[in-house]
Amino acid sequence: MKMVSYLVRHHLKMELRSLHNVMSLVIFALASTYTALQVLGGKPDPTTWNALAWIILMFTAFNSASRVLPEDLTAVRAYMHWTVPPRVMIIARTLHQSIIMIILSCLLLFALGLFLGSGNMDTLSIFGFLAGMILTAVGLASTLTLLSALSARAGAGYGLTAVLGLPLIIPIVMISTSFGTDLVTGVALGQTVQNLYYLGGLSIAIGIYGYILFPYLWRS
Amino acid sequence: MNFILKNWWNILGVGLIMYVFTMVFMVPMGPGLLSADSSVDSVSVATIEVEGFATHFESAPDQIRAFLRTDQSEIIIECEVVEVVSNSEVILSTTMPSAAPSHSWDLLLNSKNDGTLFLPNALYHKPLIKAVPNNGSIELNEDELFKTDLGLHFPYQPRIIESIRNLMLHVPMWFTMFLLMGIGFAQSIKTLRKGGNNLLHDSKAVSSIKVGIAFGVMGLLTGSLWARFTWGAWWVNDPQLNGALVSVMIYCGYLILRSSIANRSQRARLSAVYSLFAFVILMVLLMILPRFTESLHPGKSGNPAFSKYDLDSSLRMVFYPAVIGWMLIGTWMYNLCLRTELLKEKIQTKKEY
Structure with missing residues (x-):
């Protein structure tokens, strides 16, 4: 546990030291939202707004997963291999990725609200939407962390993450988009809140599965 | 005689499939x-x-x-x-x-x-x-009123009509795919347990998944044909259909992953990890998700296939043999695929040395 928190803090410290990595993700999210505003030329209708939100979140997640983490470099991995147990490694990586993604999804929702309006949602629904985004971000982070580790080990570059990841995240995306559609079309949060439970359950299930499988990936 | 004893399940499979095709095309429709x-x-x-x-x-x-x-x-x-x-x-x-x-x-x-x-x-x-x-x-x-004994016939159902015959082709494809993907899942677990050194399990996993994909594609095609007849479009945006397509795509990703790794034992281990992941997502997509969402596909809210009361005795008489027959054919195809896979491996190792 101590090791996990140390590793996560270490990772975040590294992120802060070379801020350009995270900043490029932030710029990506802001720029896509702004481009959407330019293309649409005004406030979109709620369903378009919903689609844009999830698509940008999804691509941000892919971009975030495609950053090269230091422990994927061969030399560092050899060192990590002897010092950090793989289970600690996957928890730390997933947490680190999730924290980044949660921050990014908050920023994304803010940017969406700034440029494209709130998609006709009341305050409660916006918080519900944010909760859905955060849970989706965690689910995407845990799936893509495992896959990026896998494609790093395969030595096939990060194009493979996208090829393998896109179909695998479909269940999460299906639940979250239907949740978002409910919210923007005026369904009360209470009537569609079960989608949040499904999202949370799926995220946890994927996290546990990654936890079981990662050691097999990690060893050489 | 020896031949028959040795290959009884192949013969049984072919016999069942022949019986199924005869019944599918010969049994008349009820009025x-x-x-x-x-x-x-x-x-x-x-x-x-x-x-x-x-x-x-x-x-x-x-x-x-x-x-x-x-x-x-x-x-x-x-x-x-x-x-x-x-x-x-x-x-x-x-x-x-x-x-x-x-x-x-x-x-x-x-x-x-x-x-x-x-x-x-x-x-x-x-x-x-x-x-x-x-x-x-x-x-x-x-x-x-007249009570007429119509003899053997498939029941008339509104809108489905003659296409009820597709039941014997479409549904067993998915059952067989689940069986083969299940074999792939079990063999992947075995591969990981043996630490990636026992490559036989890996060959078994890849050949079962290859055949499984073939059955999945056949399931999609027969389903698409059925959709054209009953719903009027080759493809409709429906959770069950999307789930089926995506799960076939996930397993195609498995083949892409394999082809991108050169080292044999690493390939075995990494693709086993992916296949375990893929199987769970397959279950989520085809077994769990459709139950929570609305769908055109029959047997919703509880069972993602035909429910019991949709099958009458004449359909059952053909449907159960069809399921067993296709499963036997699938396993046979898997065996053949495994043998070519092992032979390929032999050639590969000969070339390397």
């Missing part, structure tokens, strides 16, 4: 009513043109009796047969009562060769008074 064209004139005389499917009206035109009843069976009135146009078309007429509890009427048509046929909501007529009348309704005596 049913396709549609009714009705009009009611100013003096409440209704004329109904009934179109039947696989019916034999002309063989005994005098022995056709037709009844209209309201949807809760409060009133039953008998219709007069005006004209039998052809084997599949008959014109009826009757005087509508001025008082009726509802305005939608179901049609019952009894004839000597087809038994009793039923068409819900055949006629709409707004009654003058919305009430249950005291007289005018007749008692329908079951014994007076």
Whole structure:
């Protein structure tokens, strides 16, 4: 546990030291939202707004997963291999990725609200939407962390993450988009809140599965 | 004799599939009513043109009796047969009562060769008074009607009609795919347990998944054909269909992953990890997600396939052998694929040294 928190803090410290990595993700999210505003030329209708939100979140997640983490470099991995147990490694990586993604999804929702309006949602629904985004971000982070580790080990570059990841995240995306559609079309949060439970359950299930499988990936 | 004993399950599989194809194309469809064209004139005389499917009206035109009843069976009135146009078309007429509890009427048509046929909501007529009348309704005596033994036939179902035969091809494809992906799942676990050094399990996993993908693609194609007939489009945006397509795509990703790793034992280990992941997502996509969402696909809310009461005995007689037969054929294909896989490996190692 101590090791996990140390590793996560270490990772975040590294992120802060070379801020350009995270900043490029932030710029990506802001720029896509702004481009959407330019293309649409005004406030979109709620369903378009919903689609844009999830698509940008999804691509941000892919971009975030495609950053090269230091422990994927061969030399560092050899060192990590002897010092950090793989289970600690996957928890730390997933947490680190999730924290980044949660921050990014908050920023994304803010940017969406700034440029494209709130998609006709009341305050409660916006918080519900944010909760859905955060849970989706965690689910995407845990799936893509495992896959990026896998494609790093395969030595096939990060194009493979996208090829393998896109179909695998479909269940999460299906639940979250239907949740978002409910919210923007005026369904009360209470009537569609079960989608949040499904999202949370799926995220946890994927996290546990990654936890079981990662050691097999990690060893050489 | 030795050959038969050794290959009994191959022979059984081929035999079952031959039986299934014979039955699928030879068993006739049972009769049913396709549609009714009705009009009611100013003096409440209704004329109904009934179109039947696989019916034999002309063989005994005098022995056709037709009844209209309201949807809760409060009133039953008998219709007069005006004209039998052809084997599949008959014109009826009757005087509508001025008082009726509802305005939608179901049609019952009894004839000597087809038994009793039923068409819900055949006629709409707004009654003058919305009430249950005291007289005018007749008692329908079951014994007076013909009970016909039609012999072996597939049941008529509205909109599905002849395409019910696709049941024996479409559904077993998915069952077989699940079986093969299950084999792939088990073999992947074994690969990981053996630490990636035992490559036999990996070869088993990849060959079962390859054959599984083939069955999945066949399932998609037969499903698409069925969708064109019953829903009017080759593809509809539906959770069950999307789930099926995505799960086939996920397993194609498995093959892409394998082809991108050169080291043999690393390939075994990494692709095993991916395949375990893929199997769980397959289960989520095809078994769990469709139960929470609305879908056109039959058997929703509880069971993502046909529910029990949709299958009658004649369908079961073909459906169960079809499932077993396709599964046997699938396992046979898996065995052949495994053998080529192992031979390829042998050639590969010979080349390397």
